[in-house]
Amino acid sequence: MNARDICIRGVGAVSSAGWSAAAMHEAVLAGNPMPSRPCARPGNVRNWPCESRFAPPAPPEKVARHPRLRRSSAITRYSVAAALEALTDAGHDPASPPPGLGILFVMMNGCVNYTGRFYDEVLQNPAQASPLIFPETVFNAPASHVASFLGVDGAVSTLLGSPNSIMEALDTAAFWIGSGIVQECLLIAAEECDWLSAEGLTYYHPKLIASEGAGALLLSASGGGPRVREIIGPLAYLSWQERCELLPQLAAQTLAQVQGPATLINDRTGIHKLDQAEIAAWSARPWDAVLSPKYVLGESMGASSALQLVLGTLAVRQTQQPVVISLPGSNTAAYSCVLTP
Amino acid sequence: MPFPSSQRIAITGAGIVSPLGSGWQANEQSLAADRTAFKPVELFDTRELIAKTAGVVDLPAESLFRRCPPHKQPFIDRGTHMLLMAIREALAQAGRSGLEGIDAIVVGTSAGAMPLGESYFEHAHHDDARVPAQLSRAEHYQPQRQMSSIATEFDWRGPIIIVSNACASGANAIGWAAEMIRSGRAKRVLAGGYDALARLVFAGFDTLRALAPSGIPRPFDAQRDGLALGEGAAVMLLEAEEVRQSAALGEVSGYSTATDLHHLTQPDPAGKAAIRTMTAACAQAGVSPAQIGYINSHGTGTPFNDVAEAAAIAAWAGDAVAGIPVSSTKSSMGHLLGGAGAVEAVICLMALQGQWLPASLNVREVDPAVRFDLVRQFRRASLDYALTNSFGFGGTNATLVLQRRSA
Numbered sequence: 001m002n003a004r005d006i007c008i009r010g011v012g013a014v015s016s017a018g019w020s021a022a023a024m025h026e027a028v029l030a031g032n033p034m035p036s037r038p039c040a041r042p043g044n045v046r047n048w049p050c051e052s053r054f055a056p057p058a059p060p061e062k063v064a065r066h067p068r069l070r071r072s073s074a075i076t077r078y079s080v081a082a083a084l085e086a087l088t089d090a091g092h093d094p095a096s097p098p099p100g101l102g103i104l105f106v107m108m109n110g111c112v113n114y115t116g117r118f119y120d121e122v123l124q125n126p127a128q129a130s131p132l133i134f135p136e137t138v139f140n141a142p143a144s145h146v147a148s149f150l151g152v153d154g155a156v157s158t159l160l161g162s163p164n165s166i167m168e169a170l171d172t173a174a175f176w177i178g179s180g181i182v183q184e185c186l187l188i189a190a191e192e193c194d195w196l197s198a199e200g201l202t203y204y205h206p207k208l209i210a211s212e213g214a215g216a217l218l219l220s221a222s223g224g225g226p227r228v229r230e231i232i233g234p235l236a237y238l239s240w241q242e243r244c245e246l247l248p249q250l251a252a253q254t255l256a257q258v259q260g261p262a263t264l265i266n267d268r269t270g271i272h273k274l275d276q277a278e279i280a281a282w283s284a285r286p287w288d289a290v291l292s293p294k295y296v297l298g299e300s301m302g303a304s305s306a307l308q309l310v311l312g313t314l315a316v317r318q319t320q321q322p323v324v325i326s327l328p329g330s331n332t333a334a335y336s337c338v339l340t341p
Numbered sequence: 342m343p344f345p346s347s348q349r350i351a352i353t354g355a356g357i358v359s360p361l362g363s364g365w366q367a368n369e370q371s372l373a374a375d376r377t378a379f380k381p382v383e384l385f386d387t388r389e390l391i392a393k394t395a396g397v398v399d400l401p402a403e404s405l406f407r408r409c410p411p412h413k414q415p416f417i418d419r420g421t422h423m424l425l426m427a428i429r430e431a432l433a434q435a436g437r438s439g440l441e442g443i444d445a446i447v448v449g450t451s452a453g454a455m456p457l458g459e460s461y462f463e464h465a466h467h468d469d470a471r472v473p474a475q476l477s478r479a480e481h482y483q484p485q486r487q488m489s490s491i492a493t494e495f496d497w498r499g500p501i502i503i504v505s506n507a508c509a510s511g512a513n514a515i516g517w518a519a520e521m522i523r524s525g526r527a528k529r530v531l532a533g534g535y536d537a538l539a540r541l542v543f544a545g546f547d548t549l550r551a552l553a554p555s556g557i558p559r560p561f562d563a564q565r566d567g568l569a570l571g572e573g574a575a576v577m578l579l580e581a582e583e584v585r586q587s588a589a590l591g592e593v594s595g596y597s598t599a600t601d602l603h604h605l606t607q608p609d610p611a612g613k614a615a616i617r618t619m620t621a622a623c624a625q626a627g628v629s630p631a632q633i634g635y636i637n638s639h640g641t642g643t644p645f646n647d648v649a650e651a652a653a654i655a656a657w658a659g660d661a662v663a664g665i666p667v668s669s670t671k672s673s674m675g676h677l678l679g680g681a682g683a684v685e686a687v688i689c690l691m692a693l694q695g696q697w698l699p700a701s702l703n704v705r706e707v708d709p710a711v712r713f714d715l716v717r718q719f720r721r722a723s724l725d726y727a728l729t730n731s732f733g734f735g736g737t738n739a740t741l742v743l744q745r746r747s748a
Contacts, residue, residue, distance in 0.1 A: 144735030
């Protein structure tokens with residue numbers, strides 16, 4: 001079994017557009033960037049603008065209760081909410097998740113709020129740094145919390161990397177399911193905003209606005225739902241120049257797999273310098289629709305590819321047409337993915 | 342549940358960098374001499390911390406990254422240097438000059454390039470203006486960017502998978518790679534793990550009171566009082582048996598992973614997840630506990646870990662427990678976090694090749710929970726299978742079973 005044999009039974013999302021996949025879908029279809037606000041530096045000022053598109057406060061019905069979640073930071077709360085929505089969307093009772101469930105988690109930045117806070121305490125006085133915070137800084141803390149919340153004691157793993165490393169996770173999920181290691185797999189990617197990440201993005205481009213959230217997909221060998229028809233990549237590159245040269249090749253390989261009307265979900269930020277190679281690469285054919293979640297929601301780093309996949313799933317359900325997802329990455333490799341009804 | 346397959350997975354190269362030394366030979370000699378490698382940490386300020394020593398790797402002074410321009414060299418993390426050294430040794434052992442024909446690289450790390458993140462934080466805190474070097478710090482803090490430096494060194498463009506399951510990361514990476522080959526998704530995978538000492542992590546374990554105040558870890562000692570941190574890297578070149586092009590040093594014959602839901606940082610006292618991974622890994626390898634000739638335990642030296650692991654080994658092994666030699670090489674080099682599982686897997690491979698057992702050092706009085714044969718001095722032995730356990734924060738447990746090969 002490979003990724004092309006698995007179906008996406010359920011999806012969930014938390015984003016700057018709200019605490020559901022539907023809210024994100026609606027916002028991206030409308031095409032207007034979500035509001036941003038200054039991302040403050042604690043105890044200091046900066047002399048250049050730096051904004052973020054934060055997720056709104058959680059509606060009461062989305063606040064999950066569990067001992068592990070009392071101390072957890074936003075990234076875990078987003079992940080749990082997205083996971084529960086995906087399970088519900090697939091027809092499962094989130095109070096009793098299906099047996100044989102596995103969890104694959106993808107992130108790039110991880111638990112940055114507690115990491116920054118803990119390191120600040122270490123710099124001030126390490127003897128008084130909080131032992132309660134340190135464990136929450138570890139990359140796999142959110143996956144552990146989600147597993148604990150759902151009672152998943154089997155295969156649970158966290159991958160780091162570019163947002164598009166979720167494609168490797170998809171492939172692995174297919175293997176886990178196909179080999180019987182798990183019956184179904186929750187694939188989650190999440191990030192949380194903090195001032196350090198937001199500033200970091202402005203070094204890439206002053207207009208790049210950080211965002212946050214989580215995307216979750218419940219994957220299964222059967223049960224209906226859009227299918228992952230093709231994963232193209234990785235087309236690895238060692239420089240931005242190589243990336244620009246590879247994207248037409250990625251698009252050509254992908255478009256050879258797609259006939260008839262289709263939707264493109266790209267990685268466009270709205271910043272010409274960052275987007276031009278990708279936009280040119282995918283311009284070889286007409287699209288029924290082109291959706292740009294990053295332009296609307298902001299740069300949610302590790303979560304962004306998962307949000308594209310969630311959006312793609314909803315688009316397939318709505319149009320019953322193929323959806324191409326462009327995942328050019330920024331510093332290691334490019335991928336694309338084709339979802340079909 | 343293990344993946345059922347008859348696919349044999351040969352280990353044709355291995356590289357190891359640890360506080361005991363760089364390379365197979367240096368580590369073998371140190372283990373044979375029951376040497377420990379702890380010394381004062383000078384990489385960052387430890388004055389306000391309880392623990393002040395660790396297993397520190399002495400990196401060579403010259404640049405290891407030949408294709409990296411000089412102005413980018415400071416942004417390559419210590420851990421990445423160690424990983425490159427281990428990769429070069431593994432490739433040389435397999436008779437390879439580069440990564441041609443390798444389908445994927447799978448590495449585990451817990452902290453990634455944390456020191457670069459720390460540097461980014463400190464500059465952001467102190468400067469209210471934009472600092473150009475912050476872009477390089479932000480970029481190279483990302484683990485995939487560090488791995489891209491290694492890919493550039495070999496002009497390699499294959500998939501790189503970075504597993505981060507805390508202290509089980511290295512073992513998970515090797516297991517992940519083995520699964521890729523066992524399932525037919527790959528024929529040849531380079532896999533391992535690494536982590537370098539970082540101030541945040543060191544302070545974190547210190548605040549948890551997990552570090553031995555004396556700086557001497559005593560796994561399975563009745564009065565053990567904590568672990569010592571270390572740093573290092575190890576990799577293995579895994580090849581499907583039918584495509585291997587050089588002599589097999591050993592075989593990855595079993596792997597399993599499970600999640601302990603007891604607590605974010607503390608193991609279930611009965612070690613239930615560990616029992617499951619040891620049972621499943623041995624089932625995949627087709628061996629019984631009595632056939633395991635050596636266990637390289639997770640054995641951190643913390644009160645909770647060691648008693649839970651001892652209970653798990655006893656429950657898993659049953660009547661065979663007294664005859665199973667067990668040690669913790671963390672007693673000599675410290676806990677290498679994301680690198681631990683890979684380094685300890687390579688030590689198992691060395692033990693299988695050399696037919697010896699490394700020791701659990703510094704033990705004064707054996708903990709009453711220990712029912713296995715605790716190896717307290719280096720000794721010669723006859724063994725065909727070795728098992729290594731790795732348990733991480735967050736509850737990830739992983740077990741690898743390695744098999745001796747003579748050709």
